[in-house]
Amino acid sequence: MESQKKYSDMTEHELRTEVARLMEKARKAEQLGIVNEYAVYQRKAVIVQSYLVDxxxxxxxxxxxxxxxxxxxxxxxxxxxxxxxxxxxxxxxxxxxxxxxxxxxxxxxx
Missing domain, CATH: 2.30.30.340 (Hypothetical protein YfhH like domains)
Structure with a gap:
């Protein structure tokens, strides 16, 4: 299992990349009709975006x-x-x- 860096330790660039990755996963889940997975990725992206807000x-x-x-x-x-x-x-x-x-x-x- 890969060790993932904590969001609080990520740089702005890493956070923006993570948001893009999560939004892409959400888009794919939506296309496949997996509503609960879509909602999880959307909410997780919102949380990651919060690290970018002062x-x-x-x-x-x-x-x-x-x-x-x-x-x-x-x-x-x-x-x-x-x-x-x-x-x-x-x-x-x-x-x-x-x-x-x-x-x-x-x-x-x-």
């Missing part, structure tokens, strides 16, 4: 758009590792954690 750019108390969930906003209460804990402004406001790569500033385009 956690200091996510500010507790601020509201962010959720990438891939149009029209839904997320208020960050606190950060823990690569996850922002808070709640969606729509719905029941149940506390949840989202990978920081899923959060987009309100001020950016679209």
């Amino acid at each position: 956690a200091k750019s996510i500010i507790p108390g601020e509201v962010y758009r959720i990438d891939g969930d149009e029209g839904v906003f997320f208020k960050v209460d606190y950060l823990k590792g690569l996850f922002a804990w808070g709640y969606r402004l729509s719905g029941e406001r149940a506390e949840e954690a989202l990978p920081i790569s899923m959060l987009k500033p309100l001020k950016s385009g679209k």
Whole structure:
């Protein structure tokens, strides 16, 4: 079994290469109709992308758009590792954690 480097030890280039590899695996799983495998690779790619985000750019108390969930906003209460804990402004406001790569500033385009 090959020994894989931890994501936290990878360079930016290695992380981007890993994201591309995971997205390719997700694409192949989707083509084969293996929905659960597709979802696993997609989510893993989102986690790896979180290593490319500066956690200091996510500010507790601020509201962010959720990438891939149009029209839904997320208020960050606190950060823990690569996850922002808070709640969606729509719905029941149940506390949840989202990978920081899923959060987009309100001020950016679209």
